[in-house]
Every structure is written in C-alpha cells, then in structure tokens.
Amino acid sequence: MTTTYAAFRTAFLARFEAAGVTLDPLLLRFMDGLGAAGHVHIGGETVVTIKDPTRPEGLTSDVYFCQPPDLVRHWFGEGGYDDQIIPFLHASSTGSYIALWQVEGQPQRYVFLGDEGECLTLAESASDLIRLLAMGYIEIYGRNSLAETPEEQFEDSFDEEFSPPDLARMLCLELTGQVPPESFAPHLPYGPGEDPFDAFVTQVTGG
Numbered sequence: 001m002t003t004t005y006a007a008f009r010t011a012f013l014a015r016f017e018a019a020g021v022t023l024d025p026l027l028l029r030f031m032d033g034l035g036a037a038g039h040v041h042i043g044g045e046t047v048v049t050i051k052d053p054t055r056p057e058g059l060t061s062d063v064y065f066c067q068p069p070d071l072v073r074h075w076f077g078e079g080g081y082d083d084q085i086i087p088f089l090h091a092s093s094t095g096s097y098i099a100l101w102q103v104e105g106q107p108q109r110y111v112f113l114g115d116e117g118e119c120l121t122l123a124e125s126a127s128d129l130i131r132l133l134a135m136g137y138i139e140i141y142g143r144n145s146l147a148e149t150p151e152e153q154f155e156d157s158f159d160e161e162f163s164p165p166d167l168a169r170m171l172c173l174e175l176t177g178q179v180p181p182e183s184f185a186p187h188l189p190y191g192p193g194e195d196p197f198d199a200f201v202t203q204v205t206g207g
Contacts, residue, residue, distance in 0.1 A: 005035035008046045012067055012088070019083035021102050024126035026175055030133070031065055033171040047090065050133055051165045061138045061165075066090045068097055075113060076204060087113065089133075091140040098122060098129075098140070101197055111197045118142045119201045124189050127176040131187075134172035135180040136165045143192070146184040 009032070016023045034048050041053040041064070048065035071087045089098035095115040102108050110123040120143055123129040132140075136150040138157060145153065154162040173179055181187055190196070 004042065004046060005040045005048070008040065008048065008067075009035065012065070015067065015088075016086060016100075019086055019102075021083065021086060021100065021108075023088075023100070024108065027126040027130065029175055030126075030130050030168075030171050034065075034167065037167055039167070050168050051136065051163075052167070061136070062090060062093045063133065063137055063140060064090050071097060071113070072099075075201075081204070085111070085113075093139060094141065096139075096141055101200075109197065112140065112142070114142050116142075119198045120195050121189055121197045122184075127178070128187065128189075130172050130176055131178060131180045132184050134165060134168040135184060136162070136168070137184075143185065143188065146188065149183045 012031075013023065013028075031048055034050065039049045039051075039053055041047050041049050045066060049061065050063055051061045065088060068087045068090070072082050072085050076085070084103060085099050085101055087097040087099040090096075091098050091112065092115065097113045099111050099113055100108055101111045101121075107124060108126075109121050110126075110129045112118070112120050112122050122140075123132060132146075136154070137145070138150070138154055139145060150164070151162040169180060
C-alpha cells in the first residue's frame with residue numbers, strides 16, 4: 001500500500017473508532033484491495049475509488065470511499081447521532097452518501113442519505129454492499145437509480161463503451177463467493193414504506 005493510502009486508511013478508521021463502532025472486516029478487506037492496487041485519487045480530498053483512477057479519461061464514477069465532514073450534523077443537527085450513523089462512501093455528483101447505521105442490539109445496516117432527502121437501507125450485510133459497489137454504478141442517487149443496470153446508466157452519460165470495474169468484481173468474488181447482480185433494485189432489503197431507516201429519519205427529524 002502507498003503511504004497516501006496508509007494515511008487515508010488511518011484517518012478513515014479513526015472515525016469509526018471514535019464512535020465505538022467496528023467496520024466489518026470484509027468491507028475493510030475490499031477497500032484495502034483497492035488501495036493496494038493504487039485506486040487512490042488525490043484532488044480536493046483523498047478518496048479510494050471503485051474504478052481505476054488512472055484511466056486516461058479520468059474518474060468516471062462518483063461512488064468512492066471518502067471522509068465527509070459534519071454530514072450527520074447537517075442532516076440531524078446536534079442530536080448526538082455521530083456514533084450511530086457514519087457516512088463513508090460518496091454516492092452521487094449532487095452530494096448523496098452511503099453510511100453505516102449502527103443501533104444497539106441490532107445488526108449493522110448500510111444506508112443511503114440522498115441530497116434531496118431520500119433515505120433507504122441499501123444492504124444489511126457487508127457482502128451485499130460489496131456486491132453493490134462492485135457492479136460499477138457511476139452514481140447512486142436513490143432507489144430508482146438502482147433499477148437501471150450500470151451499463152445503462154453509464155451509456156446515458158458517456159459516449160464510450162461501459163467498462164466494468166474488474167478489480168472490484170474480482171475482490172467481490174474472492175471475499176463474498178458471489179458475483180455482482182445485473183441490477184440491484186431486486187436485492188434491496190425493504191420496499192417503499194417498509195424501510196426502518198426511512199422511518200428512523202422521519203422520526204428524529206420530524207419529517
């Protein structure tokens with residue numbers, strides 16, 4: 001791993017440690033596999049990309065590991081939810097994020113915080129989240145975006161052929177024993193009106 005990735009990793013994990021939450025080792029191994037292969041992009045902030053950041057066309061995906069500042073307070077105010085909700089993946093060009101949601105006595109869930117207020121549970125296990133990330137979506141901006149295949153989404157935005165994230169898919173198979181699905185909407189754990197995270201956000205924000 002490069003020094004740059006090592007520094008990112010240390011700061012990244014410190015946020016979980018400060019909250020008293022452990023990031024699932026499977027997800028950390030996935031990120032480590034990307035970081036070790038040089039999937040580190042240094043711009044305004046250092047991020048770990050799902051797709052190869054060295055390709056001539058530059059970054060073509062807004063889905064990447066990051067360290068967003070004060071996002072939880074922006075959403076929930078000073079309610080003390082920083083140790084329950086830890087955003088760690090950028091999801092869209094408009095400012096949506098994926099976070100770990102930890103409630104005492106319940107399993108960890110991976111949830112979506114949309115820039116326009118949409119909230120939903122994306123996965124209830126690290127392996128399912130890895131399968132989602134390895135699909136190659138260029139953006140995740142809500143439930144509807146996951147009804148498309150990554151190929152369809154890419155070809156709507158770029159005048160070039162879709163190239164799947166080969167390393168991410170290889171890591172997915174190695175770590176989960178499964179290949180990514182063609183589209184993710186059928187694999188969401190809850191339908192509209194049934195999602196516990198959406199209900200939680202509505203309750204605490206009064207929305």
